[in-house]
Amino acid sequence: MMALSPLNQRRWRNFKANRRAFWSLWIFAILFGLSLMAELLANDRPLLVKHQGEYYTPFLNFYPSTAFGDDFRTEAEYHDPVLQCLIVTGRNELCFDAPEATKAEAEEAGTVDGQPIDRGWILWALVPYSFNTIVDKPGFAPGPPDAQNWLGTDDTSRDVLARVIYGFRISVVFALIVTACTSIIGIAAGAAQGYFGGLVDLIFQRILEIWSGVPTLYVIIIMAAIVPMNFWLLTGLMVLFGWTALVGVVRAEFLRARNFEYVRAAKALGVGDSKIMFRHVLPNAMVATLTMLPFMITGAIGTLAVLDFLGYGLPSSLPSLGELTQQAKQNLQAPWLAFTAFFTFAIMLSLLVFIFEGVRDAFDPRKTFR
Incomplete structure (x- = not known):
């Protein structure tokens, strides 16, 4: 705490005062940390x-x-x-x-x-199976949960718990990378539009109108039919068409703040535009920006799950929560698949939403928790 500025100390205190967000952060950090060590847990x-x-x-x-x-x-x-x-x-x-x-x-x-x-x-690891291990056991697949497979097996006799651990890691890493990249591009574009205005704003708005009208899902399906889809190609396509989500919010904040007295005073003192934009104006736009982040992260996870469910997402050789959902749909006689997919998505998305609600409130200067 000594290394933090007084402003960031106040933000951290506000975040800790939001008990739901604070404990959600701890639970999610533990779950994500365990998934990062998936090779030590399920192998x-x-x-x-x-x-x-x-x-x-x-x-x-x-x-x-x-x-x-x-x-x-x-x-x-x-x-x-x-x-x-x-x-x-x-x-x-x-x-x-x-x-x-x-x-x-x-x-x-x-x-x-x-x-x-x-x-x-x-x-052995706690789960002696990897995400692609075929479990040699008597009976038909998918198999019900037992002492050998705690969450049962899927329709190709692979351990469900191992696939959930690896799939959780891929989903969260994918969402964080996509959100970070789209946020950087979107914030930079929205800041330039709102701060400079005029012709820059007019040209960018026309580009956004065209770019936002491109059907992202159809483009990904077409690309999946042309070239083999992989993690980084899918991430690049999501970033390519997802950066427009934050532009409007950041643009509105910069349009509002560029005429404030402290901005005019900074310009009069000869402070550079980039320093004014990202050091003085951007912090005031962070509340509106952080409000959108939980929707972007959960949207990225949901998009990945939908694409995997439809068969246009990650390769079938990789573990996928969307593919597990598809198996639950195709194997109604195996309810453990549906319960596992539902609770995995419900817990993951709820924790992320609670965490970013706390972050948003911590950056809001109008809110103080006791």
Whole structure:
């Protein structure tokens, strides 16, 4: 707090006084922080393996099966019971030749033919599946929740909880990148229009009228039919057509503030236009700007979900909450898919709206919380 200016200290106190926004920030930060560590929470490769006194990190590095005593040079299949036996015991004759009862007894006793075994071990993630892991279990897919899959499996037998963790991260990162880029472009364009006015404002308004009339969804669908869609291409298209959302709000604030006395005084003192715009006028326009941010973030998340639901969003190889919603629609006999998709979107969007409501009120000089 000592590094903050008195004005920012007051804003932080106002934000903390809004208990709903403050606790929403903590909850969302924890959830988003956990999703950033998705590889440590949900992974079909072990986090750490000890074998014959050496340590391996399979979730970071590639190890062939031969590293653990198997005969194949392909990547180790850590869910294979034989490979697990090799890692734990390090004895080929025990894992390939001995019957199951002998294996279990030897592993429990820690010896084979009277010789001690250098015991190894495997440290798995909390969810031992990645977002694209096919779960090998009896029965039909989608499977209901159980001790093995806490939120069940989808129609291709992939773990739903793992896909929610990875999908949550992609949705939030996508929304934050799109919102940040569109805000920078929109604020700069709106500030130039409102501050300079005249011919600059007239030309920009005509450009906005044309650009705002472009059907964004149709353009994305056409692009998806021409070139393979990926994360960065979809992000670029969203920024390309989404920056107009803030222009009108920022333009109106700058038109109102450019004739204030402190702006005229700054001009008379020879202060540059860019310094006046972004150091003196922009802070007064931040309240109206921050009012739009929660709608932009939730709109970006909703747009991504809709595109994934329609099949024109991210590639099918990536985890997607919209694709989970589509599966819930197609598999009405599996209500756990619908409940998972609904509560994930409801919690995520509600927390974001509450947080930005608190930020908006904290920047409003007319509001003071006790």
